[in-house]
Amino acid sequence: MERVTKLNKNIPNEFFNTVKKQAIFFDIYNFFDIAIAVKSNQKEQLDGFLQFYPRFRAKQANQKIDATYYIMVETPGRDRFETCSYVIAEENSRLRVKILDDVASAPSYANMLAYNYVAANLNSHFFLHAAVVSWNEAADGLRPDNGLAIVGSSGAGNTTLLLKLLLSRAGLETHSDKIYPFKFLSDEQLVINRATHQTAPFPRSIGIRESVLALFDNIEVEHLEPQKIIGGERKWFVDISEISVNEVGESCRLRNIVFLVNSF
Numbered sequence: 041m042e043r044v045t046k047l048n049k050n051i052p053n054e055f056f057n058t059v060k061k062q063a064i065f066f067d068i069y070n071f072f073d074i075a076i077a078v079k080s081n082q083k084e085q086l087d088g089f090l091q092f093y094p095r096f097r098a099k100q101a102n103q104k105i106d107a108t109y110y111i112m113v114e115t116p117g118r119d120r121f122e123t124c125s126y127v128i129a130e131e132n133s134r135l136r137v138k139i140l141d142d143v144a145s146a147p148s149y150a151n152m153l154a155y156n157y158v159a160a161n162l163n164s165h166f167f168l169h170a171a172v173v174s175w176n177e178a179a180d181g182l183r184p185d186n187g188l189a190i191v192g193s194s195g196a197g198n199t200t201l202l203l204k205l206l207l208s209r210a211g212l213e214t215h216s217d218k219i220y221p222f223k224f225l226s227d228e229q230l231v232i233n234r235a236t237h238q239t240a241p242f243p244r245s246i247g248i249r250e251s252v253l254a255l256f257d258n259i260e261v262e263h264l265e266p267q268k269i270i271g272g273e274r275k276w277f278v279d280i281s282e283i284s285v286n287e288v289g290e291s292c293r294l295r296n297i298v299f300l301v302n303s304f
Contacts, residue, residue, distance in 0.1 A: 051135050059128060063110050069096045071158045072165055072240075077108040078150065085111040085125075088147030091267060091277040095243045095288075107131040107157050109150045113143055129153045144268040152270060159229075165240060170230035170297075171202040172239060173222040174289035185223070185292040187239040189230050192300030199227060200252050201300065206284040207258065223289030224280040230294075238291045245277035259283060 063079035065086050075098075078089050089111065090097060110128040125146040126139045136153075140146050159167035171190040176183060188205075192198045205222040226242040233240050247269075253259060253276065260282070266274040280287050 051137070056128075056135070059110055059112060063112065068098050068100060068105070069093055069154075070098045071096060071162065073103070073163055074106050074158050074161060075103055076154055076157070077105045078111065078154070079108060080111040080113070082111075082113050085113065085147055088265075088267060089150055091147070091264070092151045092245055094245065094279055106161065107154070109154055111146050111150050113146070127153065129157075131157055142268065145270065145272075148267050148269045164234055166232040166234060168230040168232070169228060171198045171227055172225035172230050172294075173202065173205050174225055174239075174292050175222050185289055186295035187225065187292045188222075188296045188298065189239075189294060190298050190300065191230075193302060196300040196302045198300060199246065199248060200255065201298070202227060202246070203248075203252070203256060203259070203283070206280075206286075207256065222284075223286045224284060225289050232294070233291065236291070237293075239294045240291045241288050243280055243288045245279050246283065247275040247277050249273070249275055 066079040
């Protein structure tokens, strides 16, 4: 069971100051023109959040920190019999907190808050829901890449089609081995540069359901811990480097859109 409480200006200063002192572990992430910090009193919670965004973590912020997310774990004590966690979002001088009885879902909830904040406040790019790859129709690769967006509701097969394209072996031949024709741009985010109108890469880890993993024998996740996402479902979040030799593509124009419809 999850209990939700919103605390704004009435949050006790003494409580929040204690949280800030206890959150001794932290990471910084840069998302274009937005920087966020993620803090916790347990390193395992930071490692859980890192699974979503390994390519966005930075040694230092490019600019001021725009939002901070505290993932805190309370162990059993005098006032409670079970371990619980809570996530505090400090965004634009506004505080919100969500109390979670399920500790395993805390990094996923913090990820959802951080993503929503970035998508709503980013000045340089638009965010839309789609999986995106790029491809090049020229055999010599001298022409600019083209973007292909895969649009569909949750469960329609967006990630499945994305993986099939990335793992397609109908590519160009080299002297030693094949080149995979499709490059990864994003799993769930179609990111459009407001100035150039080009599709930009947003290489968050690819979230793969257990049912989708069963379709791909060559994707290994034994070394990863599955993340419990909101709603209780488990997903494995895999960096593109473990899936495709082409890794991440570059910004390009969006040329094609594929719409997927759930089958009944």
